[in-house]
Structures are given as C-alpha cells and as structure tokens.
Amino acid sequence: MFKKCAWENFDEKQQKKLEKLCKEYREFLDNGKTERECIDTIVNTIEARGYQELESLVKSGESVGSGAKVYSVWMNKSIVMFQMGKKPMAEGINILGAHIDSPRLDIKQNPLFEDTDNTFAYLDTHYYGGVKKYQWVTLPLAIHGVVVKKDGTTVELNIGENEDDPVFFVSDLLIHLAGEQLEKKAAKVIEGEALDLIVGSRPIILGKEEKETDEGKKKARHLVKSGVLDILKKTYDIEEDDFLSAELEVVPAGKAREAGFDRSMILGYGQDDRVCAFTSMKAMLDLKDTDRTVCCILVDKEEIGSVGATGMQSRFFENAVAELMNLTGEYSEMNVRRCLAKSCMLSSDVSAGFDPNFRSCFELKNAAWLGAGMVFNKFTGSRGKSGSNDANAEYIAHLRRILDEKGVVYQTAELGKVDVGGGGTIAYILALYGMNVIDSGVPVLNMHAPWEATSKADIYEAYRGYKVFAEKCEV
Numbered sequence: 001m002f003k004k005c006a007w008e009n010f011d012e013k014q015q016k017k018l019e020k021l022c023k024e025y026r027e028f029l030d031n032g033k034t035e036r037e038c039i040d041t042i043v044n045t046i047e048a049r050g051y052q053e054l055e056s057l058v059k060s061g062e063s064v065g066s067g068a069k070v071y072s073v074w075m076n077k078s079i080v081m082f083q084m085g086k087k088p089m090a091e092g093i094n095i096l097g098a099h100i101d102s103p104r105l106d107i108k109q110n111p112l113f114e115d116t117d118n119t120f121a122y123l124d125t126h127y128y129g130g131v132k133k134y135q136w137v138t139l140p141l142a143i144h145g146v147v148v149k150k151d152g153t154t155v156e157l158n159i160g161e162n163e164d165d166p167v168f169f170v171s172d173l174l175i176h177l178a179g180e181q182l183e184k185k186a187a188k189v190i191e192g193e194a195l196d197l198i199v200g201s202r203p204i205i206l207g208k209e210e211k212e213t214d215e216g217k218k219k220a221r222h223l224v225k226s227g228v229l230d231i232l233k234k235t236y237d238i239e240e241d242d243f244l245s246a247e248l249e250v251v252p253a254g255k256a257r258e259a260g261f262d263r264s265m266i267l268g269y270g271q272d273d274r275v276c277a278f279t280s281m282k283a284m285l286d287l288k289d290t291d292r293t294v295c296c297i298l299v300d301k302e303e304i305g306s307v308g309a310t311g312m313q314s315r316f317f318e319n320a321v322a323e324l325m326n327l328t329g330e331y332s333e334m335n336v337r338r339c340l341a342k343s344c345m346l347s348s349d350v351s352a353g354f355d356p357n358f359r360s361c362f363e364l365k366n367a368a369w370l371g372a373g374m375v376f377n378k379f380t381g382s383r384g385k386s387g388s389n390d391a392n393a394e395y396i397a398h399l400r401r402i403l404d405e406k407g408v409v410y411q412t413a414e415l416g417k418v419d420v421g422g423g424g425t426i427a428y429i430l431a432l433y434g435m436n437v438i439d440s441g442v443p444v445l446n447m448h449a450p451w452e453a454t455s456k457a458d459i460y461e462a463y464r465g466y467k468v469f470a471e472k473c474e475v
Contacts, residue, residue: 004373006409006457028267028278029256034144034249035077035404037302038100049285064327072320077310078299080320080420085293089325090335092342093293094473096466098276099302103129103448105250114225121200121224129303133190135449140167145248153238160253162454167253168197200228209285250451271452276348276441282467294470340433344473347427348439351375352415353443366414368443370455373409374462377439389427391438402472408465436475
C-alpha cells in the first residue's frame with residue numbers, strides 16, 4: 001500500500017503546533033531519563049492541569065463525577081490517569097497505554113571495585129532490556145537514580161547532565177590491538193560482565209599519621225576506590241553499604257536534539273517508549289468533556305516482560321479502576337469486570353522504522369516509514385505471531401473510520417520480515433480482560449540504541465490520533 005507523507009498534511013498553523021509539541025517532547029525526554037523522573041515530571045504537569053490524587057479522594061470519601069481528573073502513582077514508577085466521562089464506567093473506558101522504562105545499564109548492589117593495579121575504580125553494571133552491548137562503550141554516560149539509606153533518607157542522584165558535571169564511560173580496546181576482538185560475533189565483542197563503568201582514577205592521598213591507623217591501612221589497599229568513596233561521602237553523604245538499597249541507572253549523557261539539516265527528526269535517549277508516553281499524556285491533557293471515561297496507563301518493566309509490582313502484569317491498574325468505581329457509586333466485582341471487558345485500548349509502543357541501510361530485514365509493503373504518520377501493528381510477536389495480541393478486524397475498521405474522519409495520517413506495519421525477529425508489548429496483557437486492543441505508536445530508527453531517532457511528523461500524528469481515539473472510540 002502506498003504510504004502517505006504526513007508532512008504534506010500540515011498547513012502553517014499545524015506546523016507551528018508540531019514544532020511546539022516536539023519542543024515540549026524534547027524537554028520531557030531530558031527531564032525523564034528514568035521511570036522515577038518520568039513520574040515526577042508527569043505528576044507536576046498533570047497536577048497543574050487539575051488532576052487530583054486518587055488516594056486522597058479515597059481517604060476523604062469524596063465522590064467523583066463527569067469531568068473529574070484523577071491519577072494514581074504506584075511505587076513512583078507507574079501511573080494511571082483518568083478523565084471521567086458522562087457515561088458509566090461499566091459501559092467501558094478508552095485506554096491509552098505505554099511504558100516509560102527504557103534499555104540501559106543498572107548498577108549492581110555491590111558495585112564499587114578497583115582493578116588490581118590501582119589504576120581505575122569501577123561500578124559494576126547489569127544491562128537492562130534488549131541491548132547491543134557494544135553500543136554502550138566509549139560514550140559519555142550519566143548516573144541517575146536514588147539511594148535510600150537505612151534511616152529512610154532518600155538521596156537523589158543526577159550526575160553527568162550539567163556542563164559542570166563529570167561523566168562516566170565504559171572503555172573499549174583500541175583498534176591497534178583489536179585483531180582478535182574483531183573476529184568475534186557482535187554479541188560477544190563486549191561481554192555483559194565487561195560493561196564496567198569507570199568512575200575514577202585518582203588515588204586518595206593519605207597523611208603519614210593516617211597511614212598508620214587501621215582505617216588508613218584499609219584505604220591504602222584500594223587507593224582509587226577509597227578516593228571515590230571519600231567523594232561520595234563528602235558530596236552526597238553516601239556510604240558503600242548504601243548501594244545495597246539503591247536504584248541507579250546509567251544512561252547516555254546529554255540532551256535530546258533536533259536532527260537533520262531540515263530539523264525534521266529528534267535524536268535522543270529513551271524514545272522507546274517515552275515518545276508514546278508523552279503523546280498519550282498530551283492527548284489526555286488536551287481533551288474536552290468526553291462521553292466515555294478516558295484513561296492513560298504509563299508503566300514500568302515492559303522491556304523485561306512487564307513483570308514485578310510496577311509492570312503491566314501487576315494488579316495496580318485493576319485496583320485503581322475498582323477504587324475509582326467505588327467513588328462513582330458503581331462498584332461491584334461484576335461492574336469492574338464489565339468495565340474492563342467493554343473497554344477499548346491503544347497499546348502505544350514504538351515500531352521498527354524502515355532503514356534503507358538494512359532493507360533486507362524489512363518487508364517493504366508492511367514496513368513503518370518515518371514521516372508516514374502513526375503506526376498500527378495488528379500483531380507483534382515472533383515465529384508465527386507467538387506472544388502477540390492479534391487485533392480483530394471490526395475494531396481496526398472502527399479506528400480507520402474515526403481517524404479518517406479527522407484526517408489523521410496513519411500506516412500499518414509488521415516488525416520486520418517473517419522469521420527475521422519480533423517483539424512484544426503490553427497489549428496481550430490488557431487483552432486478557434477481553435477488551436479490544438491494538439498496538440499503535442511511532443516508527444523509530446536505532447530502536448534500543450543509546451540514541452534513537454523519530455520523525456516530528458509521526459510524533460504529531462500520534463498525538464492527534466490518540467486524541468481522536470480518546471474522544472471518539474466506542475465499539
């Protein structure tokens with residue numbers, strides 16, 4: 001099928017809206033490089049637009065009616081937002097769902113060590129999600145996250161983003177000595193346990209008297225490590241044992257940027273899947289009164305199977321729906337089930353953008369092209385659609401109609417050629433309730449790399465499409 005060019009769809013007024021939206025999006029990426037940072041950014045944004053916390057409403061026993069805006073955060077890593085509609089929730093709600101976790105390096109619980117020659121101090125890491133490990137070496141990297149001390153004090157870290165901050169890096173073997181390394185397969189060029197983050201090289205200088213103390217003798221065994229620990233204590237009041245209760249993520253340092261002479265693209269970290277999270281949130285914020293209640297779910301842990309208390313397989317979303325229905329006077333176990341079964345969802349996740357440099361991996365008729373609008377993936381999965389949600393034809397026809405009526409530019413795609421690869425989303429998990437679900441989102445180049453690329457046109461069309469879905473979808 002011929003792919004439309006979304007750029008041809010924009011008049012001057014829409015171009016200005018597009019640029020404004022994409023500027024806000026770049027700021028969102030810069031401010032939210034971890035799940036916790038995303039949640040903080042989102043909460044600050046939506047509270048300024050009148051959203052109230054569900055827990056406080058539950059405690060006060062305040063009833064909730066049409067037009068109310070409610071949110072609930074779970075463990076500082078996932079959030080669900082509701083704008084109440086005119087119709088009862090038991091008749092179904094419209095759901096926009098995306099994830100806010102991204103591939104990265106996580107710092108281990110006992111991470112700090114020094115090499116045997118007192119040359120470097122390192123933080124040991126464990127990569128998170130599907131990554132090409134060799135892409136993470138020789139880049140300027142930043143450390144984001146929290147350290148929670150035994151007394152409950154939380155120390156927030158964001159090191160490497162400001163111009164005056166130090167950055168960190170993983171070293172690689174120089175090309176002059178890499179003959180044997182270059183013979184390895186790409187998956188083995190850099191091993192997972194070799195992704196050690198260099199965090200220091202200056203030994204601590206001990207005074208003559210200090211060298212004679214027990215503490216001084218202990219420091220002398222690992223002078224560079226001791227120097228780093230001294231900095232951590234003086235600057236952040238962090239002890240080595242505090243790493244045991246820390247969540248620290250290593251991400252590319254630097255801001256999202258416009259890309260291309262024509263500034264048509266955005267290059268930045270974490271666009272899988274924060275591009276869909278941002279556009280979903282923006283669509284929610286720009287809604288007027290709706291007939292059906294509209295919901296936006298932004299979750300953690302999708303990149304590792306949607307597991308854990310903050311992943312989509314958790315019951316936090318279902319519990320939030322039940323609590324909200326209790327405030328509307330609709331609650332019963334059966335009504336909660338009816339609500340979920342009669343709901344419609346766009347599982348908003350990115351799609352593999354067609355890359356002409358690797359055209360052999362794509363089936364051109366069913367590939368997602370940058371600049372051709374938002375993407376619908378009827379199914380994902382791999383090896384015969386294994387692990388996918390396969391949306392039904394009636395639902396897709398309804399979406400086609402409401403999007404065409406509003407002139408939204410969209411395309412359909414598969415994730416590469418049959419048997420070449422595959423992937424999954426949160427779609428199948430929500431489909432377990434019996435609701436209509438389809439994957440949709442934005443095409444991305446360099447997916448899961450430290451720097452990913454998207455088209456501004458597709459970001460804008462995704463925002464428009466999500467807004468139309470939220471207002472008009474009712475199957």
